[in-house]
Amino acid sequence: MQYDYLIVGAGLFGAVFAREAGKKGRKCLVVEKRNHIAGNIYTQEIHGIQVHRYGAHIFHTQDKKIWDYVNRFSEFNNFVNSPVARYRDELYNLPFNMNTFSRMWGITTPREAQEIIRGQIEELHITHPRNLEEQALSLVGRDVYEKLIKGYTEKQWGRECRELPAFIIRRLPLRFTYDNNYFNDRYQGIPVEGYTKIVERLLEGTRVLLDTDYLEHRAELDRMAEKVVYTGMIDAFYNYSLGVLEYRSLRFETEELPVENYQGNAVVNYTERQVPYTRIIEHKHFVYGKQPTTILSREYPCEWKKGDEPYYPVNSEKNDGLYEAYRARAEKEGRVIFGGRLGSYKYYDMDKVIGAALSLCEREL
Ligand code: FAD
């Protein structure tokens, strides 16, 4: 055997594992089916602007160890994500906070906002929210739900809010202070040279084969290493033999415009159902860019089918059950370890992916 580990996928999970294994003297080979490293955190420099090719990525964490870890591979700026939501011609600050409520109802104090929301919730008589609609209504009331949640969520997931699990909306902070920070985490920022540089540094000294699909060259690749760390789709590994896990996909339309500043913010969400995209990202604003032109990406959610890029796992009961069946099978594998967002069929933020990769290293190396 030439290698100790064959790592399938040059995303964040695979790269962290490669780096730590290399430090412990293990030989790794990384195979990646795309023509670039970094998986979904890939940023590509175009005319001096770091373009987030697979959607906007903001690093945020509560965990000081993980913050220190990523800071070893790049300098981070002090960007704080404060998206603006646009409903028709009305602009609201996100997440739901006093700026949002003041704009919505013309009020100024937390008490007024709480009274309005309480009044709207009481009319609904929801005691145990059973789905996203009931959860959202019972957190923020009808006005905020109708203008800022319903249309956006139905576009994003291609389903009625009543058919979606409640936990999706609990990801967003709700506060009665004038604070537009989208995250509650203590540490937050954007790597000033782009995310690809971080992954490049993590992979320094490790051999990487691009344009190489493990599933197409399985027999020969398996012969090259003692063990496999697999960060691709778990159902694809088993040739979908128990069934196909569903995902939500995205399509990005990216254009460069000859203006310095198009929308004045990195992220603007379009919360109306009628606008076909969910958000416009203006990439330069993540790093306070001053270039003469600007690059925008419109994000269009779409149905996923086999062969498309899988973005968001659809955590319905059916899919979670199917994943459990695959996981039970995966646990019995002697020489294959599954990891990352696709191997775990989980919506995983970057800090959680790093944490999971580091815990695997502790157990394995
Ligand atoms: P990936 O990045 O998907 O890497 C897996 C790699 O494996 C890919 O490069 C893939 O091509 C490769 N691969 C798969 N199958 C094979 C095969 N058969 N052979 C060879 N290679 C294969 N997180 C945050 O913390 N903050 C954010 O703001 C944020 N925004 C996000 C926005 C969007 C739209 C999405 C979808 C995710 C966002 N995330 C965010 C999550 C973040 O993208 C993930 O945490 C991270 O990319 C996961 O890394 P990974 O290595 O697990 O997976």
Ligand code: UDP
């Ligand atoms: N959401 C919404 N309106 C918004 C932004 C988000 O209703 O303007 C809902 C939507 O259901 C989304 C969820 O909140 O799926 C989580 O939002 P987040 O920004 O975390 O989504 P992501 O960045 O992961 O796509």
